[in-house]
Structures are given as structure tokens and as C-alpha cells.
Amino acid sequence: MSYVDEVLARVEAKNPGEPEFIQAVKEFLDTVRPVIEANEESYKKMALLERLCEPERQIRFRVPWVDDNGQVQVNTGYRVQFNSAIGPYKGGLRFHPSVYFGIIKFLGFEQIFKNSLTGLPIGGGKGGSDFDPKGKSDREVMAFCQSFMTELYRHIGADTDVPAGDIGVGGREIGFLYGQYKRIKNIYEGVLTGKGLTYGGSLARTQATGYGLLYFTEELLKINNIDIAGKTAVVSGAGNVAIYAIQKAQQLGVKVLTCSDSTGWVYDPDGIDVEALREIKEVKRARLTEYKNYRPNAEYHEGRGVWNVKADLALPCATQNELNLEDAKALVANGVTAVCEGANMPSTLEATEYLKANGVIFGPAKAANAGGVATSALEMSQNSERLSWTFEEVDSKLKQIMINIVHNIDAAAKEYGKAGDYAAGANIAGFKKVADAMIAQGIV
Numbered sequence: 001m002s003y004v005d006e007v008l009a010r011v012e013a014k015n016p017g018e019p020e021f022i023q024a025v026k027e028f029l030d031t032v033r034p035v036i037e038a039n040e041e042s043y044k045k046m047a048l049l050e051r052l053c054e055p056e057r058q059i060r061f062r063v064p065w066v067d068d069n070g071q072v073q074v075n076t077g078y079r080v081q082f083n084s085a086i087g088p089y090k091g092g093l094r095f096h097p098s099v100y101f102g103i104i105k106f107l108g109f110e111q112i113f114k115n116s117l118t119g120l121p122i123g124g125g126k127g128g129s130d131f132d133p134k135g136k137s138d139r140e141v142m143a144f145c146q147s148f149m150t151e152l153y154r155h156i157g158a159d160t161d162v163p164a165g166d167i168g169v170g171g172r173e174i175g176f177l178y179g180q181y182k183r184i185k186n187i188y189e190g191v192l193t194g195k196g197l198t199y200g201g202s203l204a205r206t207q208a209t210g211y212g213l214l215y216f217t218e219e220l221l222k223i224n225n226i227d228i229a230g231k232t233a234v235v236s237g238a239g240n241v242a243i244y245a246i247q248k249a250q251q252l253g254v255k256v257l258t259c260s261d262s263t264g265w266v267y268d269p270d271g272i273d274v275e276a277l278r279e280i281k282e283v284k285r286a287r288l289t290e291y292k293n294y295r296p297n298a299e300y301h302e303g304r305g306v307w308n309v310k311a312d313l314a315l316p317c318a319t320q321n322e323l324n325l326e327d328a329k330a331l332v333a334n335g336v337t338a339v340c341e342g343a344n345m346p347s348t349l350e351a352t353e354y355l356k357a358n359g360v361i362f363g364p365a366k367a368a369n370a371g372g373v374a375t376s377a378l379e380m381s382q383n384s385e386r387l388s389w390t391f392e393e394v395d396s397k398l399k400q401i402m403i404n405i406v407h408n409i410d411a412a413a414k415e416y417g418k419a420g421d422y423a424a425g426a427n428i429a430g431f432k433k434v435a436d437a438m439i440a441q442g443i444v
């Protein structure tokens with residue numbers, strides 16, 4: 001049995017009941033085989049892969065809070081500090097009922113290599129809770145966030161671990177979390193990113209993941225001699241990533257036909273109206289059923305369906321495993337040119353294989369959505385120097401980072417005989433830097 005297969009078997013045995021984590025490790029290890037095989041003996045002796053697949057630290061804690069009826073509620077909080085070889089742990093917090101260790105570990109694992117790809121000094125971590133902010137009052141969300149931070153604060157810090165947002169954690173939640181951290185620690189430091197602009201946030205952070213996804217997609221198409229202008233796209237999701245992906249796509253001359261939320265999806269033949277979408281989701285925190293009130297020509301459908309709409313580009317921006325083999329077949333049958341992932345691990349392993357086997361240009365999440373964390377790192381830099389950069393300055397740095405990522409993953413894929421396999425290129429390029437740093441730092 002090869003070293004990679006040994007480690008895979010060990011990860012499966014050690015993490016039963018965590019299919020998302022096993023999926024992420026499998027996708028990663030399968031594609032970095034050429035690098036491992038070239039160094040098999042030394043990596044195995046120092047158990048490099050075993051260490052890489054074992055979080056440095058996992059924290060799980062009780063989060064009690066009082067709802068508007070005076071009833072005490074109890075949720076579970078998580079933080080996985082996965083790898084600090086190249087910098088302080090960095091990665092978002094997810095508040096969603098589906099959250100458990102398997103989800104947080106898959107996200108934390110992915111984050112290690114994504115952060116490495118940005119070229120910035122940030123390690124990998126992730127956290128969250130099974131708390132659902134949907135339908136809660138602002139006071140309830142604040143009560144939850146304050147209780148969550150009353151435990152989390154002792155594990156994080158500007159040079160230790162710097163969380164940010166993710167599903168269910170936006171500006172409102174970050175504000176409540178930051179306020180409680182400052183109150184407990186009596187330190188005004190950049191311990192969270194995605195902060196509001198009045199208290200240390202960075203311009204362009206809100207837009208960064210979606211904008212970054214489009215800068216990435218534009219460049220990936222360019223190296224394949226395709227112009228993004230004039231293309232059509234299907235997008236899933238209607239949250240932070242999806243909204244700003246749609247906005248930037250339109251600025252680049254792409255017509256976006258769909259968006260979705262957890263109950264249904266919208267098809268708008270005239271192109272999604274971003275301002276209407278922002279009002280529904282960011283201001284009213286309402287369902288997509290409302291979209292028809294703004295655009296009578298649009299269709300609303302219950303359930304899933306965006307991948308059946310014919311388009312040149314597919315940009316999944318909602319959640320993990322939202323694009324399966326059947327969806328991949330529908331996209332290919334409709335002649336899709338490229339799939340670039342805004343969400344984390346939105347495509348199943350079978351879907352990814354099918355897309356790649358059918359000549360679809362595939363931009364993997366850890367490269368394509370790295371713009372969010374890259375801009376978080378830029379927020380950390382601004383906090384450290386106690387300065388704020390202009391929108392244009394941050395946006396142009398973001399764009400350059402995404403362009404560099406495209407060229408780095410392209411070069412890494414070519415170096416290992418996998419030209420055009422950008423998933424392999426991303427994993428290899430992300431892995432090499434982390435592996436070298438881990439080796440240099442000894443057995444820790």
C-alpha cells in the first residue's frame with residue numbers, strides 16, 4: 001500500500017461519522033500523490049501527512065443563551081485550530097444547524113491550503129456553532145454571540161487565531177462578537193476580520209470573496225484564450241459570496257441568469273437584479289420568493305434546479321456538495337465552458353471528476369474563493385499598522401492576488417504533468433509551502 005493510501009485508511013478509521021472531512025482529505029491526497037511519491041521515504045519517516053491530517057487543537061464548548069421568551073437555549077460551539085505552520089490560524093465561523101466537527105474539520109483542512117495559496121502568512125482554522133440565526137431577533141443573535149465569545153476569547157488573539165465570517169455570520173454577528181471580545185480582554189486588536197468600517201474593518205472585505213471569484217474566473221478563462229465578456233452564468237446562493245459574485249460578473253459583461261437560497265431558486269431571463277437581491281437578503285433578511293415583486297418577468301421555483309439552466313459559466317456559491325454528478329451531467333449536456341467554485345467544496349468528488357473528464361475548465365474552491373481570506377489578511381495588515389487603505393488599493397491588491405493564484409496553480413499542474421488540472425495544481429502549490437514550513441519547524 002502506498003503512503004498516501006495508508007494515511008487515507010488511517011484518516012477514515014480515525015474519523016468515523018465525518019464524511020465531509022474524509023471527502024476533503026481524499027480529494028486533497030489523491031491529487032498531491034506525485035509530490036508525495038517524489039518524497040515518499042522522508043515524508044513517511046516524519047509522518048508529515050499524518051500530522052497534516054490531525055488538527056493541532058480542537059475546542060468544543062457549551063453556549064447557553066436566553067431567548068426572547070425567557071427560555072434558556074443551549075448550542076455547541078467549535079473551533080478547530082488546524083495548522084499554524086505558515087501563520088496564525090485563520091478561517092471563518094459558520095452558524096448553521098448542520099454544523100458539527102466533521103464540517104468544521106473539512107473547512108479547516110481546506111483553509112490550510114487556501115491560505116497558503118494567497119501567498120500571505122496565515123495558517124488554517126475554522127469554527128462555528130449549530131446555532132441558526134435565521135428567524136432570531138437582533139437581541140437573540142447578540143445574546144448568542146456574547147455567550148459564544150465568552151468562551152472563545154481565551155483561545156484566540158491577533159497573533160494566535162483570527163476568525164472571520166462564513167455561512168450565517170455576517171457584519172451583524174462579527175460586530176457583536178468583537179464587542180464582547182473587547183469587553184472581556186480590554187484590548188482593541190484585530191482579533192476578527194470582516195469588521196465594520198467604523199471599528200477596524202477593511203474596505204472591499206464584504207465584496208472580496210465574490211469579486212475574487214470573478215477575477216479568478218476571468219484570468220482562468222484568459223489563459224485558456226477565452227474572453228469572459230458576453231458570457232452567461234448560473235449562480236447558486238444568495239448570500240455574501242453569491243451577491244458580490246453576481247455584481248462583479250455583471251461589471252465584467254456577464255449575464256447572470258440564476259440565484260438560489262435554501263428553499264428555492266430564481267431564473268431571471270433579463271439578468272439578476274443585484275440591488276433587488278441585496279435588499280431582499282441584506283436588508284429584509286427575507287426569502288427569495290420576494291424577488292418576483294421586484295422583477296415580474298422572473299420565475300421562482302421551489303427546491304433545487306439552477307444547474308439545469310443552460311449557461312457558459314457555473315458558479316456554485318451556496319454550500320458544500322450542492323453540485324452532484326447528475327448536475328454535472330446536466331451542465332455538460334448544456335455545453336458549460338467552466339465551473340468555478342465560490343462556496344467551499346460545493347462539487348461532490350464524482351461531479352468534479354465528470355466535469356474534468358468532459359473538458360470543462362474547473363476552478364477549485366480553495367483557489368477560486370481565496371479572495372475572502374486574502375482580503376481578511378489585508379485587513380489584519382491595516383489593523384497592525386493602524387491605517388486604512390482605500391477601496392481601490394484593497395481591490396487592486398485582491399485582483400493581483402487572484403491573478404497570481406491562477407498562474408501559480410497552472411504552473412504547479414504543469415510541473416507535475418497535469419496541465420489543465422487546476423484542482424491538482426491548487427492542492428500541490430498550496431501543499432508545498434506548508435510542507436516545507438512544517439519540515440523546517442521540526443516535529444511539532
Ligand code: NDP
Nearest residue numbers: 166167168209237238239240241261262318319343344372
Ligand atoms: P451566507 O450565509 O451569506 O449565504 C449562504 C447562501 O447559501 C444563502 O443564500 C443560503 O440560503 C444558502 N445556503 C446555505 N446553506 C444551504 C444549504 N444547506 N442548502 C441550500 N442553500 C444553502 O454565506 P456565504 O455567502 O458567506 O458563504 C457561502 C459559501 O461560500 C460557503 O460555502 C462558505 O464556506 C464559502 N465561503 C465564504 C467566504 C466569505 O468570505 N463569506 C469565503 C470563502 C468561502 P438562505 O438565504 O436560505 O440561508
